Amino acid sequence: MTTNDIRRTRLEKVLKNHNYQESALLEILHSAQGIYGYLDRNLLMDIAGSLNLPPSHVYGVTTFYSFFKMRKPGQHIITACLGTACYVKGVEQIVVAIEKEFNLKRGGSTADGKLSLLCTRCIGACAMAPVVVLDDQVIGKATKELVIEKIRNVLEGVKDESE
């Protein structure tokens, strides 16, 4: 992270807007994630220093909320809904299948950084359970074969005909 980084300038503006108040930590983390895409250790240290807060406190707040990401997300993101309806309809098997097929763990990314697998609570589309979201595309009544094929297409840059 260099000081002439444009993102750092934007973050500085956010910090200034909040008057470097420690009580604004949550909003600042929120904005910082918006600017950088994710919150890495250097960034958290930077924010802790700017707000004069203990690093352990900033780290604690960041890890408390699942919204905050501490790792760089992959180019493509597949999100599985682990809500009750999707769970009952067997989303777990789909997640396991994706994990096995693309060799990654939930919450993590593939080694090449092309795909991230996230799990979330109910996305509110229970009638379509099990639901998986690939980038911005919602896949309802998903099966593992269908999902894996769609991910393959996205990774290979093949345009989806059904869109």
Next chain:
Amino acid sequence: MTEISVVSLKIDGVQVSVPEGTTILKAAKDNGILIPTLCDLEGLTPYGGCRLCLVEVTGSPKLFTACTTQVNPGMEVTTNSVRLKNYRKMAVQLLMSERVHMCAVCVANDHCELQALANQLGVDHVSFERHFTRETIDSSHDFLVIDRNRCILCTRCIRVCDKIEGVHTLDLKQRSKDTEVIMDLDESWGDSCSCTGCRKCAKVCPVGAIYIEGESATQTKHRDVAEFITERRKRK
């Protein structure tokens, strides 16, 4: 001279008078009634996490944590009843089932507040499924060691590090069953640059989660350190 207003209330049927703003726990203690606690420690900010100091207040169906509830005039507090004892037993069992609590192989055996409380309450078994966690043990520091499997997340170490030592090296990360005590940005203790090695965390730890290498718990545990320092500072 400013007048300190005094509040009168009944604890276990005994009429007591304490200064306004006192917690039920302190009021009871000052009048010789001991309420069991694990997270509370004199000199530190009340936390209300262990749920062992639960008391009944006449007129309310819910239970109150004595460490965080201030006294009110005319309050009638019950600190010991069958219902409370059952809840306390349950709380101890839940703490025991949450991580690995094996007294026989623990450095704090016989100097452990959780163990003492279990004995006192007559907890002879754990009726919940026990989770044998595999949390990390960090012995990278010169002499301080943390075994997170024994931690009951009372946050005494965090509060003593923040309030008494003033460096706030320690804090909690994540939540629910994944909660862990961390140093700085989740670094290993040896790499933490803000830790002053003051040992106060080890002194106040109610269990054997934080201890000093090569030292017995008899030597390490000085749980009144927070109260002692707070009192000393007042005199300055």
